[in-house]
Amino acid sequence: MTELTAGPTTYVLRGVRPLGGDAVDVVLDAGTVAEITAVGAASADGATVIEAADHVLLPGLVDLHTHLREPGREDAETVASGTRAAAVGGFTAVHAMANTSPVADTAGVVEQVHRLGEQAGWADVFPVGAVTVGLDGERLAELGAMADSAARVRVFSDDGKCVHDPVLMRRALEYVKAFDGVVAQHAQEPRLTDGAQMNEGVVSAQVGLAGWPAVAEEAIIARDVLLAEHVGSRLHVCHLSTAGSVEIIRWAKSRGIDVTAEVTPHHLILTDELARTYDATYKVNPPLRTAADVEAVRDGLADGTIDIVATDHAPHTREDKDCEWGAAAFGMTGLETALSVVQQTMVDTGRLTWADVARVLSTTPARIGRVEAVQGRPIAVGEPANLTLVDPSARRVVDGTSQATASANTPFRDHELPGQVVATFLRGRATVLDGVPVPVHPGVGGAR
Amino acid sequence: MKHLLSTADLSRDEAVGLLDTAARMAATQSREIKKLPTLRGRTVVNLFFEDSTRTRISFETAAKRLSADVINFSAKGSSVSKGESLKDTALTLHAMGADAVVVRHWASGAPYQLAHAGWLDAAVLNAGDGTHMHPTQALLDAYTMRRHLAGRAQGLRSPHDDGVGADLTGLRVAIVGDVLHSRVARANVALLHTLGAEVTLVAPPTLVPVGVEAWPCRTSYDLDATLVDWQPDAVMMLRVQRERMSGGAGAFFPSPLEYARYYGLDARRLATLPEHAIVMHPGPMNRGLEISAEAADSDRAVIVEQVANGIAVRMAALYLLMAGDRSAEGNDL
Numbered sequence: 115m116t117e118l119t120a121g122p123t124t125y126v127l128r129g130v131r132p133l134g135g136d137a138v139d140v141v142l143d144a145g146t147v148a149e150i151t152a153v154g155a156a157s158a159d160g161a162t163v164i165e166a167a168d169h170v171l172l173p174g175l176v177d178l179h180t181h182l183r184e185p186g187r188e189d190a191e192t193v194a195s196g197t198r199a200a201a202v203g204g205f206t207a208v209h210a211m212a213n214t215s216p217v218a219d220t221a222g223v224v225e226q227v228h229r230l231g232e233q234a235g236w237a238d239v240f241p242v243g244a245v246t247v248g249l250d251g252e253r254l255a256e257l258g259a260m261a262d263s264a265a266r267v268r269v270f271s272d273d274g275k276c277v278h279d280p281v282l283m284r285r286a287l288e289y290v291k292a293f294d295g296v297v298a299q300h301a302q303e304p305r306l307t308d309g310a311q312m313n314e315g316v317v318s319a320q321v322g323l324a325g326w327p328a329v330a331e332e333a334i335i336a337r338d339v340l341l342a343e344h345v346g347s348r349l350h351v352c353h354l355s356t357a358g359s360v361e362i363i364r365w366a367k368s369r370g371i372d373v374t375a376e377v378t379p380h381h382l383i384l385t386d387e388l389a390r391t392y393d394a395t396y397k398v399n400p401p402l403r404t405a406a407d408v409e410a411v412r413d414g415l416a417d418g419t420i421d422i423v424a425t426d427h428a429p430h431t432r433e434d435k436d437c438e439w440g441a442a443a444f445g446m447t448g449l450e451t452a453l454s455v456v457q458q459t460m461v462d463t464g465r466l467t468w469a470d471v472a473r474v475l476s477t478t479p480a481r482i483g484r485v486e487a488v489q490g491r492p493i494a495v496g497e498p499a500n501l502t503l504v505d506p507s508a509r510r511v512v513d514g515t516s517q518a519t520a521s522a523n524t525p526f527r528d529h530e531l532p533g534q535v536v537a538t539f540l541r542g543r544a545t546v547l548d549g550v551p552v553p554v555h556p557g558v559g560g561a562r
Numbered sequence: 563m564k565h566l567l568s569t570a571d572l573s574r575d576e577a578v579g580l581l582d583t584a585a586r587m588a589a590t591q592s593r594e595i596k597k598l599p600t601l602r603g604r605t606v607v608n609l610f611f612e613d614s615t616r617t618r619i620s621f622e623t624a625a626k627r628l629s630a631d632v633i634n635f636s637a638k639g640s641s642v643s644k645g646e647s648l649k650d651t652a653l654t655l656h657a658m659g660a661d662a663v664v665v666r667h668w669a670s671g672a673p674y675q676l677a678h679a680g681w682l683d684a685a686v687l688n689a690g691d692g693t694h695m696h697p698t699q700a701l702l703d704a705y706t707m708r709r710h711l712a713g714r715a716q717g718l719r720s721p722h723d724d725g726v727g728a729d730l731t732g733l734r735v736a737i738v739g740d741v742l743h744s745r746v747a748r749a750n751v752a753l754l755h756t757l758g759a760e761v762t763l764v765a766p767p768t769l770v771p772v773g774v775e776a777w778p779c780r781t782s783y784d785l786d787a788t789l790v791d792w793q794p795d796a797v798m799m800l801r802v803q804r805e806r807m808s809g810g811a812g813a814f815f816p817s818p819l820e821y822a823r824y825y826g827l828d829a830r831r832l833a834t835l836p837e838h839a840i841v842m843h844p845g846p847m848n849r850g851l852e853i854s855a856e857a858a859d860s861d862r863a864v865i866v867e868q869v870a871n872g873i874a875v876r877m878a879a880l881y882l883l884m885a886g887d888r889s890a891e892g893n894d895l
Contacts, residue, residue, distance in 0.1 A: 319773030319774055441669060
């Protein structure tokens with residue numbers, strides 16, 4: 115055995131367009147961007163040449179909101195399978211949400227997840243720590259211990275549940291300032307959403323599913339931005355989904371409140387009309403909203419009110435989805451379709467440039483997660499070669515069962531989407547080539 | 563018609579056809595021998611994920627009067643708590659060769675899933691799903707209204723006519739009570755609109771769904787004004803579940819007494835109705851809450867007749883779904 119890592123360490127990306135700009139040759143060597151030069155000028159000697167004319171080069175994508183399910187629900191996803199899906203989607207880093215079993219509310223669990231990520235080698239895994247013990251919303255978890263651990267946690271979230279107690283939320287916002295952390299809030303007023311199944315509105319009234327009103331999200335966001343202002347903390351709002359939420363964030367930013375917000379790819383494109391099928395693939399939390407909300411979150415992303423796109427990749431087993439809507443789990447996968455959805459809704463419509471895409475899917479999420487020293491870097495000589503090569507002219511039909519994620523609950527099954535991640539590089543190593551994942555340990559890393 | 567899932571799927575002609583078939587079925591039920599051989603050798607499964615003795619017995623009686631074999635399958639509990647999924651239950655029924663599945667389920671949409679997921683190819687009859695639909699209830703309600711009231715708005719009615727061939731054009735129907743949680747209300751609004759009737763929903767605002775503005779009906783919070791000013795031809799009282807008034811801060815109204823005071827049909831309100839108006843209730847009634855004993859037992863009330871008509875309507879639905887496709891296959895008896 116002569117080769118443990120897949121592929122050579124030197125690549126020439128011939129004729130590529132960094133951030134959609136002018137075509138150049140980019141040379142990757144020894145884990146960094148070694149040279150950026152005129153098309154055809156880079157030497158091919160000893161290098162693997164990737165003909166990339168008209169391909170767009172982006173900094174490796176960074177997801178601030180991924181559910182990897184390990185430990186506890188390895189039947190739905192593992193750190194290995196989830197990060198493999200991330201790589202296929204063009205991501206070089208993911209933030210792994212805390213709602214595992216056991217919950218990531220101790221240094222031990224976050225270090226375990228971090229280590230599993232390193233072993234898999236598909237992408238950097240930055241564990242998110244739970245805000246409260248067991249996500250129960252009753253008392254703070256040991257946030258300092260998680261911050262000081264080998265996993266270096268900076269993002270804290272009870273995602274899946276809302277930190278709804280206002281005093282507890284205030285304490286958390288204040289406490290994480292000591293280590294420059296951020297609380298990422300899943301904004302859902304629990305009393306207003308008891309038993310909720312889908313967006314409350316015209317469609318829920320017709321199909322007879324209990325409503326999840328927009329106000330249950332907006333009321334928490336309004337409270338939290340005011341709390342953040344009062345205690346001088348930074349706040350991150352997960353997966354905002356309504357027009358009203360966009361307005362509140364816009365207002366908060368105009369007041370100088372240190373708040374950032376994310377939108378998911380699915381909330382950029384899908385609406386609650388899909389609930390008419392009673393297909394639980396479309397059951398997600400927060401729920402799919404109306405066409406007016408979709409338009410508002412696109413506007414918010416275009417004008418910078420919404421800072422980032424995060425996937426909320428939420429894999430579920432078939433048995434948790436192949437049942438009555440009311441009994442099904444909330445969530446949909448997203449890592450492998452996120453960039454395509456952003457391209458379709460924002461780039462192909464002229465509302466974002468590819469440089470903007472790099473901002474909302476890499477630079478800013480890395481900064482919010484405080485991993486900007488290693489991820490979300492500029493494409494420049496000497497920088498780490500965390501890169502994503504995209505063919506925007508490709509069209510592909512999504513096949514849920516052949517995706518790299520271990521679960522098949524994609525809402526884009528059988529949909530044609532634009533754009534294809536051709537290659538992903540993690541510190542110079544190709545984790546994806548020709549659109550196909552390349553295991554770091556041949557025969558091992560690709561296993562589910 | 564392959565399935566009967568929602569009254570919103572029915573065209574005017576389909577709905578009138580169903581009611582006309584029900585009228586023919588009802589005519590056979592006054593004979594000494596009520597049983598028809600129509601569905602002999604065919605199997606109807608009553609698949610009930612939620613208790614409802616009344617609805618199950620009604621479907622069972624209807625199927626048996628058509629000579630079908632009837633299997634009652636009680637699958638109470640959710641797929642989560644019970645262990646067997648809706649899918650596995652469906653595959654089991656498919657393997658057993660069910661020709662029609664009558665399904666009552668706590669989950670909105672479960673009958674739709676049974677009909678569309680490819681798990682079985684039997685005809686699916688929705689016998690009530692969650693807070694979504696209850697199409698045979700709405701059909702029996704429409705049938706009952708037509709018998710009593712059809713043509714009245716046009717002044718066409720002859721006393722010996724059960725309304726066969728007619729729709730409900732111009733009739734005014736007030737549906738009163740817990741609209742939010744009511745599959746009966748949803749099913750009735752859609753069907754009555756299709757049949758040309760006008761509907762006013764009357765409920766406290768807490769029991770009106772957000773999004774009701776898209777429904778083809780009016781909404782009022784004032785029962786007295788609706789009865790006196792609008793003069794409905796039929797008043798349908800919905801059952802109010804006891805659990806709607808518990809739950810502390812989450813209760814939908816302050817007390818049973820206050821509910822009855824504003825939204826209950828009592829003798830005084832009954833007296834404000836037009837002389838021909840009928841009083842309906844899908845049952846089971848909470849006497850003293852949404853309807854007083856005087857109203858329930860008055861000669862305006864057609865509540866017991868609704869039950870009888872339910873059998874004829876369900877016979878019609880089973881017949882059209884099961885014998886209809888059989889004659890299409892050319893092997894009619």
